[in-house]
Amino acid sequence: MGLRPYTAPMLWVxxxxxxxxxxxxxxxxYLPRLFVNLAMVPPESVAERQRLxxxxxxxxxFTTLLSVPALALGLWLWLGYGxxxxxxxxxxxxxxxxxxxxxxxxxxxxxxxxxxxxGRNQRSHTWFRWFNELPVLLLVAAVVLVxxxxx
Numbered sequence: 001m002g003l004r005p006y007t008a009p010m011l012w013v014x015x016x017x018x019x020x021x022x023x024x025x026x027x028x029x030y031l032p033r034l035f036v037n038l039a040m041v042p043p044e045s046v047a048e049r050q051r052l053x054x055x056x057x058x059x060x061x062f063t064t065l066l067s068v069p070a071l072a073l074g075l076w077l078w079l080g081y082g083x084x085x086x087x088x089x090x091x092x093x094x095x096x097x098x099x100x101x102x103x104x105x106x107x108x109x110x111x112x113x114x115x116x117x118x119g120r121n122q123r124s125h126t127w128f129r130w131f132n133e134l135p136v137l138l139l140v141a142a143v144v145l146v147x148x149x150x151x
Contacts, residue, residue: 020070027063032132039125090151098142
């Protein structure tokens with residue numbers, strides 16, 4: 001017996017997967033903006049630096065919490081419902097690579113935050129502005145792969 005492509009429980013899993021992925025990405029879009037601001041804080045502005053670090057720590061924690069159900073629900077769709085498995089699903093292999101890159105980006109944000117906390121940031125606000133564009137490109141790639149299924 002084959003898998004039915006659109007069962008009611010699967011649609012609920014898919015809906016919540018989308019919600020958690022969107023929420024996770026919202027954090028990944030904003031956290032590097034805080035890094036831009038942190039990189040621009042003058043050394044004498046201790047209170048401003050501490051306020052931005054507190055915001056960044058809280059956002060990193062919240063974003064990490066959002067990533068867990070996003071990834072778990074995605075695994076459920078892939079392994080439990082067989083979405084993207086079988087012949088003609090090369091798009092899923094590419095999407096899984098994108099997911100690994102997003103997880104790597106998330107971890108890189110954590111490492112950058114720890115550098116800020118230790119007072120060891122070596123990067124300019126311009127670098128962080130460019131770094132901030134990566135999750136946009138990753139999200140576009142993932143959505144195109146899932147919707148268009150180009151291969």
